[in-house]
Amino acid sequence: MSDEQQPALETHDLTVAYHKRPALYGIDVAVPAGSLVGIVGPNGAGKSTFIKAVMGVVPSSGGWVKVFGKPLRENLHRVGYVPQRESVDWDFPVTVMDVALMGTYGGLGLFRRPGKAEKKRASEALEKVGMLPYSNRQIGNLSGGQQQRVFLARALAQDSDLYLMDEPFAGVDAATEAAIVTLLREMRERGKTVLVVHHDLQSAGEYFDRLLLLNMRLVAFGEVKDVYTRELLQKTYGGRLTILSEVADRAAKL
Amino acid sequence: MNMIEYITLPWDVLGIGALWLILMAFFVALPCSQMGSFLILRRMALTGDAISHSVFPGVVIAFYITGDLSSPWLIVGAGLAGLASTVIIELIHKWTRVKQDAATGISFTALFALGVLLMELLLGKNVDLDLECVLHGRLGLLLEDDRLALFGLMVPAPVLVMAGVALVTMVLLFFFCRVMMLSSFDADLAASFGYRPAVIHYGMMFVVSFIVVAAFQAVGAILVIALLILPGAAAYLCSYRLKVMLLIAALHALLSAVGGLYLHVWFNSNMAASVVVSGGVLFVLAWLLGPVDGVLWKWFKEEVPTPEESSDQVGNRLS
Numbered sequence: 397m398s399d400e401q402q403p404a405l406e407t408h409d410l411t412v413a414y415h416k417r418p419a420l421y422g423i424d425v426a427v428p429a430g431s432l433v434g435i436v437g438p439n440g441a442g443k444s445t446f447i448k449a450v451m452g453v454v455p456s457s458g459g460w461v462k463v464f465g466k467p468l469r470e471n472l473h474r475v476g477y478v479p480q481r482e483s484v485d486w487d488f489p490v491t492v493m494d495v496a497l498m499g500t501y502g503g504l505g506l507f508r509r510p511g512k513a514e515k516k517r518a519s520e521a522l523e524k525v526g527m528l529p530y531s532n533r534q535i536g537n538l539s540g541g542q543q544q545r546v547f548l549a550r551a552l553a554q555d556s557d558l559y560l561m562d563e564p565f566a567g568v569d570a571a572t573e574a575a576i577v578t579l580l581r582e583m584r585e586r587g588k589t590v591l592v593v594h595h596d597l598q599s600a601g602e603y604f605d606r607l608l609l610l611n612m613r614l615v616a617f618g619e620v621k622d623v624y625t626r627e628l629l630q631k632t633y634g635g636r637l638t639i640l641s642e643v644a645d646r647a648a649k650l
Numbered sequence: 651m652n653m654i655e656y657i658t659l660p661w662d663v664l665g666i667g668a669l670w671l672i673l674m675a676f677f678v679a680l681p682c683s684q685m686g687s688f689l690i691l692r693r694m695a696l697t698g699d700a701i702s703h704s705v706f707p708g709v710v711i712a713f714y715i716t717g718d719l720s721s722p723w724l725i726v727g728a729g730l731a732g733l734a735s736t737v738i739i740e741l742i743h744k745w746t747r748v749k750q751d752a753a754t755g756i757s758f759t760a761l762f763a764l765g766v767l768l769m770e771l772l773l774g775k776n777v778d779l780d781l782e783c784v785l786h787g788r789l790g791l792l793l794e795d796d797r798l799a800l801f802g803l804m805v806p807a808p809v810l811v812m813a814g815v816a817l818v819t820m821v822l823l824f825f826f827c828r829v830m831m832l833s834s835f836d837a838d839l840a841a842s843f844g845y846r847p848a849v850i851h852y853g854m855m856f857v858v859s860f861i862v863v864a865a866f867q868a869v870g871a872i873l874v875i876a877l878l879i880l881p882g883a884a885a886y887l888c889s890y891r892l893k894v895m896l897l898i899a900a901l902h903a904l905l906s907a908v909g910g911l912y913l914h915v916w917f918n919s920n921m922a923a924s925v926v927v928s929g930g931v932l933f934v935l936a937w938l939l940g941p942v943d944g945v946l947w948k949w950f951k952e953e954v955p956t957p958e959e960s961s962d963q964v965g966n967r968l969s
Contacts, residue, residue, distance in 0.1 A: 451842045469844070477842035484836045488691060489892045498832055502843040507825060534890035534942075550839075 402465040404429040404558045404589035405450065409459035412442070412449045419445045421613050422459065427591065427606070429464075429557075432584045434594045434604035438633050441611040443593045444480065447560040451477045463558060473503060476556035478547055480563050486536045486543060493531040495546050496522050499553030514553075521552035525579065541572030548579065559583070559590045566595065577603055597629065660915040670806050671914070672907050675925045677812035678865045679903035681819035682874065683881030685858050687899045690882040691892075692834045696751065697736060698878035700758035701855070702862045702871045704735035706765030709863075714772040725863050732859025733852065735761050808868065815864040822857060823896075830854065831892055869922040880929040881906070887940035902932055 403426040412420040420442040427433055435443045448454040450461050452468060463471040476499070496518035497510050504510065510518075522528040525545040530538065535546065544564055551559055565573055580603070583590055591608070594600050600607060601624045609615035609623060609632040616623040616632075660668040689698050708731025712724045735757045742753035823830075833840040833850045841847050858878075865874050885898035909928025914921040938945050 453838045453841045472844050477839060479838040483838060488835045489890050489895050491891060501832055506829060
């Protein structure tokens with residue numbers, strides 16, 4: 397099978413438990429290459445957990461993940477991960493350029509140092525998000541929107557085929573939000589596959605082509621026109637009760 | 651005495667011994683300053699504290715087995731005990747609801763006390779493993795130590811040992827700086843690159859244990875902590891770039907060593923404590939005069955945000 401026909405990301409029965417408390421049950425999903433996917437669901441639905449489990453940042457307690465038809469380990473270089481902005485210490489003594497360069501570390505192995513090629517990639521990525529003029533700034537002096545742009549530049553410098561982004565729209569100004577949307581669409585035009593954890597249901601229907609509705613289980617995955625429906629959204633946000641009763645129904649039929 | 655006499659006093663009193671004291675203090679402070687900088691950035695400053703206390707039972711057991719206070723097994727035992735304390739912290743923190751700071755407090759006090767008990771039980775009460783020395787170090791006694799000939803100079807043996815420790819640390823730092831930086835800044839991204847955060851964490855803790863143990867004899871357990879934290883903290887106030895921060899921390903280590911020697915000679919004070927006091931003075935100077943965070947500069951110039959920043963802030967508030 398050629399690369400284009402392979403799903404960019406495929407998970408089977410992906411399950412995660414924190415301290416024996418389950419956070420995500422049996423997620424089965426196959427994301428076609430070249431799609432822009434929004435992951436939506438209520439707080440605590442396991443949206444971040446899902447992408448962390450895909451990346452192996454949190455250990456999964458069951459199931460498997462394939463990226464372009466191969467186990468994640470073998471295709472790690474084709475995946476870019478953008479953690480939540482609040483997950484790092486912005487007082488850390490690094491500059492905007494240093495952070496963008498970090499995107500190139502994955503391809504360097506343990507010992508090689510970033511050279512000219514890496515610096516060029518990092519500069520281009522910063523240029524794209526409009527942060528090149530700030531490259532010598534300490535990251536703590538940036539606004540929230542600028543910090544998020546730096547994180548995106550770091551992801552662009554990774555030059556991956558599949559991107560997993562954790563809440564890139566959280567706490568950014570309107571101008572940055574628009575810039576990110578433009579950037580995401582441009583990435584899709586270049587054949588990249590992007591999964592974005594998104595907290596705003598209103599804009600989700602307009603920003604993405606596909607939605608992944610999540611509430612500890614997969615509620616639905618499909619094109620926006622098929623899954624952005626009152627019934628499915630209610631099922632996603634209606635609290636755990638509905639899900640549990642459905643499970644009970646299904647169990648009763650067995 | 652005039653100025654010149656004050657400045658030449660150590661050399662007049664100690665001769666070449668002054669150089670050995672400075673070098674010894676510097677070789678202790680240098681690796682501490684570098685690893686300490688990373689501990690600070692990882693918000694693990696107290697882990698250095700934990701390690702420096704918990705190496706004690708390891709030293710006692712190794713001494714009990716070998717019966718030789720200068721045996722290299724003492725360093726191995728101490729290193730393992732230091733590593734054990736970080737493992738205990740992780741276990742408590744991971745498997746119970748007790749948080750990291752409390753777990754740190756439990757781990758090092760319990761291990762240190764265990765060391766005291768073991769010493770009394772295994773070695774008897776009047777033994778050569780001097781608790782006073784463990785706490786305060788014996789840097790001042792350096793000049794009475796055995797000497798080894800090197801390039802025609804008679805170098806005190808501990809200076810050579812510590813120089814080796816400093817060299818090993820700097821070499822490790824040279825190779826792993828980027829890995830440590832990334833995993834300290836963004837552990838999730840590092841993990842997504844396939845770096846193993848646990849391996850990096852324990853690797854760093856092992857190196858810290860190794861340095862602490864080596865530094866232990868020279869400056870004592872309590873002062874090691876000061877040398878781990880002070881240079882990095884002072885440097886943190888002086889630079890926004892990691893490499894510059896590490897360089898300033900090293901400079902801080904050197905200046906503390908020199909300053910410590912002068913205090914030691916001028917006031918006939920404990921050398922180890924003098925090194926730390928001069929490091930403390932340097933920290934206050936960094937606090938007041940540091941180029942990026944200095945109180946004085948902030949006082950002089952009023953912060954005027956640049957136009958693009960202020961517009962961005964407004965955008966932030968609107969969204």
